[in-house]
Amino acid sequence: MLRKLLILGVFAGTSASIPMLYQSNPQMLDGLLKSAAGFKPDVEAPTDVNxxxxxxxxxxxxxxxxxxxxxxxxxxxxxxxxxxxxxxxxxxxxxxxxxxxxxxxxxxxxxxxxxxxxxxxxxxxxxxxxxxxxxxxxxxxxxxxxxxxxxxxxxxxxxxxxxxxxxxxxxxxxxxxxxxxxxxxxx
Missing domain, CATH: 2.40.70.10 (Acid Proteases)
Structure with a gap:
């Protein structure tokens, strides 16, 4: 039971931090999601000042x-x-x-x-x-x-x-x- 609560707590904490992570650096999170999905762009995207x-x-x-x-x-x-x-x-x-x-x-x-x-x-x-x-x-x-x-x-x-x-x-x-x-x- 304690193990399940610990896993649930880690999952909840991670889930709560994703919006803050996205707000502070959306390019990094987009890159992580694309790399996890196997996305490979044909052309390198320009880097803009955010x-x-x-x-x-x-x-x-x-x-x-x-x-x-x-x-x-x-x-x-x-x-x-x-x-x-x-x-x-x-x-x-x-x-x-x-x-x-x-x-x-x-x-x-x-x-x-x-x-x-x-x-x-x-x-x-x-x-x-x-x-x-x-x-x-x-x-x-x-x-x-x-x-x-x-x-x-x-x-x-x-x-x-x-x-x-x-x-x-x-x-x-x-x-x-x-x-x-x-x-x-x-x-």
């Missing part, structure tokens, strides 16, 4: 040719490391930002020098209206994706703690889409 299997923890951007996948962090934000004018900068991709927005410290670090008189434009932010300087970034890169001559606004460090990569960068890509907690960028 955004449903991205890790649950934030990861660095993964270059995929001229594609980059950015995984959302614990707060749901798409943060990554970028290169601005060849210098490495941390930033957050923000579809709510019209332009790329940098703080003054980052602007100095990437070779943009500004005077107080350059801060003559008013921009509306989530924290209200603030003075900003309008600049051009020679090259903005993430992975192998590179866009040249990108307009940006520079705000005081107290007004902007995180550099924002706005829509004027995203709109110059071939495609960007969010799926299952990851942002796919394609150039």
């Amino acid at each position: 955004l449903a299997t991205v890790p649950s923890k934030p990861a660095t951007s993964q270059p995929l040719g001229r594609k980059v996948v950015v995984v959302a962090d614990a707060r749901g934000h798409f943060t990554s490391t970028f290169k601005l004018n060849g210098r490495q900068v941390d930033g957050m991709i923000d579809t709510g930002a019209t332009l790329v927005a940098l703080n003054t410290s980052t602007a100095r670090r990437i070779g943009i020098s500004l005077n107080a008189s350059d801060f003559r434009h008013q921009v509306n932010t989530a924290n209200g209206t603030i003075k900003a300087a309008l600049v051009t970034i020679d090259r903005l890169q993430i992975g192998k994706i590179s866009v040249e001559s990108v307009q940006a606004v520079v705000l005081d460090d107290r007004a902007l703690r995180t550099n924002l990569i706005g829509m004027n960068f995203l709109q110059r890509l071939e495609k960007y889409q969010v799926e299952n907690g990851a942002l796919l960028l394609v150039q």
Whole structure:
């Protein structure tokens, strides 16, 4: 009797884990089922990026040719490391930002020098209206994706703690889409 209960328990546990296994990696389970049935494809199937299997923890951007996948962090934000004018900068991709927005410290670090008189434009932010300087970034890169001559606004460090990569960068890509907690960028 104990033996039957043990076998039943193993069977029930295995049966309960199949849906989770399929959800986490459907290609692996399909491959196992096809190999068990003796299925042999005539042509090797292409391997696609499955955004449903991205890790649950934030990861660095993964270059995929001229594609980059950015995984959302614990707060749901798409943060990554970028290169601005060849210098490495941390930033957050923000579809709510019209332009790329940098703080003054980052602007100095990437070779943009500004005077107080350059801060003559008013921009509306989530924290209200603030003075900003309008600049051009020679090259903005993430992975192998590179866009040249990108307009940006520079705000005081107290007004902007995180550099924002706005829509004027995203709109110059071939495609960007969010799926299952990851942002796919394609150039």
